[in-house]
Amino acid sequence: MIATIVEWKDLWQTVVASVVAGVGITFAFSLGIWGTGQFVELSRGDRQAAATIAGLVALLAFLLVAAAVIVGIVVMTHK
Amino acid sequence: MSADVILVIVVATALAFDFTNGFHDTANVVATSISTGAARPSVAIGFASALNFLGAFISISVAATVAKDVVDAEVITPTIVFAGLIGAIAWNLITWYFGLPSSSSHALIGGVVGSAVAAVGLDAILAEGLVGKVLVPAVVAPLVAFLVAGLAIGISYRVVGRQRPGIVTRGYRYGQIVSSGLLALAHGTNDAQKTMGVITLALIAGGKLGAEADPPTWVIVASATAIALGTYSGGWRIIKTTGTRIIKMDAAQGFSAQGAGAAVILASTHFGFPLSTTHVINGGVMGSGAAKRLSAVRWGVAGNIVVAWVLTLPAAAAIGALTYGFTRIFGTGALGPVLVTLMALSLVTAAFARRARQGAPVEAVGG
Numbered sequence: 001m002i003a004t005i006v007e008w009k010d011l012w013q014t015v016v017a018s019v020v021a022g023v024g025i026t027f028a029f030s031l032g033i034w035g036t037g038q039f040v041e042l043s044r045g046d047r048q049a050a051a052t053i054a055g056l057v058a059l060l061a062f063l064l065v066a067a068a069v070i071v072g073i074v075v076m077t078h079k
Numbered sequence: 080m081s082a083d084v085i086l087v088i089v090v091a092t093a094l095a096f097d098f099t100n101g102f103h104d105t106a107n108v109v110a111t112s113i114s115t116g117a118a119r120p121s122v123a124i125g126f127a128s129a130l131n132f133l134g135a136f137i138s139i140s141v142a143a144t145v146a147k148d149v150v151d152a153e154v155i156t157p158t159i160v161f162a163g164l165i166g167a168i169a170w171n172l173i174t175w176y177f178g179l180p181s182s183s184s185h186a187l188i189g190g191v192v193g194s195a196v197a198a199v200g201l202d203a204i205l206a207e208g209l210v211g212k213v214l215v216p217a218v219v220a221p222l223v224a225f226l227v228a229g230l231a232i233g234i235s236y237r238v239v240g241r242q243r244p245g246i247v248t249r250g251y252r253y254g255q256i257v258s259s260g261l262l263a264l265a266h267g268t269n270d271a272q273k274t275m276g277v278i279t280l281a282l283i284a285g286g287k288l289g290a291e292a293d294p295p296t297w298v299i300v301a302s303a304t305a306i307a308l309g310t311y312s313g314g315w316r317i318i319k320t321t322g323t324r325i326i327k328m329d330a331a332q333g334f335s336a337q338g339a340g341a342a343v344i345l346a347s348t349h350f351g352f353p354l355s356t357t358h359v360i361n362g363g364v365m366g367s368g369a370a371k372r373l374s375a376v377r378w379g380v381a382g383n384i385v386v387a388w389v390l391t392l393p394a395a396a397a398i399g400a401l402t403y404g405f406t407r408i409f410g411t412g413a414l415g416p417v418l419v420t421l422m423a424l425s426l427v428t429a430a431f432a433r434r435a436r437q438g439a440p441v442e443a444v445g446g
Contacts, residue, residue: 006211010352014343015223017350022227022342023234026335030238033250037242065257072261072345076268077137 025068032061082157082285084413088420089157089281092164094305097274099171100183101131101309104270106317107180107340107360108263108310111333114322117252118259120313126256127263128311134267135275135303148208149188150195157281158406159194161416164277165423166190166399170391172430178316178324179387182355186395187273188213193396194403217388220343220354221362228339228366235331236371251330258337265344266356267306274302321361324380326368336363358388 035058042051109123118126167183167190174181195203239247275294282288288295294302326332340360347354361384368376406415
């Protein structure tokens with residue numbers, strides 16, 4: 001009975017999307033923090049090229065998180 | 080005249096439920112931010128309150144789905160709605176009193192199911208909706224959030240493990256402000272709409288609106304205001320449980336729990352598989368603790384929370400059914416609902432007065 005009542009496809013999609021989005025956003029944000037930390041550290045050590053790359057990684061990671069937040073708001077407004 | 084009095088009481092009771100919903104579920108949004116020191120309690124609650132208010136205006140597309148999916152809408156009367164709301168409010172206040180985070184939506188569904196069954200029998204229940212849209216999601220939500228938060232915190236620790244603690248803690252605290260904002264917006268959108276739906280249903284049942292009518296503007300504004308005021312008043316007992324009693328969390332765990340929670344809620348919204356915010360956040364908090372160390376989770380507290388989740392539907396249903404039965408002792412007029420309202424107000428005042436003497440804001444533990 002439950003097999004016919006539950007929308008298994010929706011459920012499976014929800015689980016997969018949750019894992020991908022939840023883990024992905026946390027990974028991106030953590031990468032942003034890592035990049036920021038490396039940027040500060042390397043700038044102090046006068047390694048400008050490496051610091052710039054770390055800063056770019058942080059910037060891209062935070063932009064990705066910002067994009068995910070915007071997607072989240074769009075999902076809310078379109079349900 | 081009597082029908083109008085009942086309708087006024089139903090609207091007021093629905094707004095009271097909305098207030099308890101905000102009050103009760105504040106913890107979902109702010110607990111982890113407060114406990115890790117990401118935001119001061121007053122700031123976190125003010126922020127969540129404002130976004131709850133804003134969220135209520137984002138969409139009204141699911142406003143009338145609460146009772147319609149689980150009970151036969153044809154049998155709903157304003158008195159059934161009233162009794163269901165009393166069941167939901169009572170269970171929300173009981174769980175708040177004991178500091179247990181339970182689902183306000185499940186309390187509302189349980190209350191309406193109980194009062195509908197008391198009024199017309201088991202035929203009132205739409206089993207398909209109850210199983211598919213309430214019971215299965217209730218099991219799935221905390222498990223998915225547990226899994227996602229556990230994976231997320233594991234990855235976070237690996238990525239930032241060698242960084243200076245100061246920059247890591249500050250970074251995740253900023254992240255928590257963003258993720259709690261998303262959660263507050265989602266909560267306002269989902270839960271204020273449930274009250275809008277209940278009021279609209281009562282107005283339709285009372286002949287004040289057409290069968291396919293959308294919630295009137297005053298209903299949207301009143302629901303948004305009630306949930307925002309409830310959130311602003313802050314349910315400290317539950318904030319303490321979610322924020323500090325399940326696990327003692329650091330900023331990375333707080334962000335993982337909230338980020339996982341927001342992702343799960345938004346993914347479920349997108350795919351039309353509604354999950355409880357309360358179940359998701361608390362599952363996420365447990366997952367972020369267990370991934371670090373299984374013994375980091377206070378399983379006794381977690382067990383009490385799960386018991387409250389299991390009891391929510393039947394307990395709210397029982398209170399809803401008893402309330403409906405009590406009102407019918409006085410006939411079909413307004414006397415029953417008026418008496419129940421007076422009794423409920425007395426009990427609520429007494430409970431708040433008692434807890435106000437005992438309650439205290441949660442201190443930040445996140446360094």
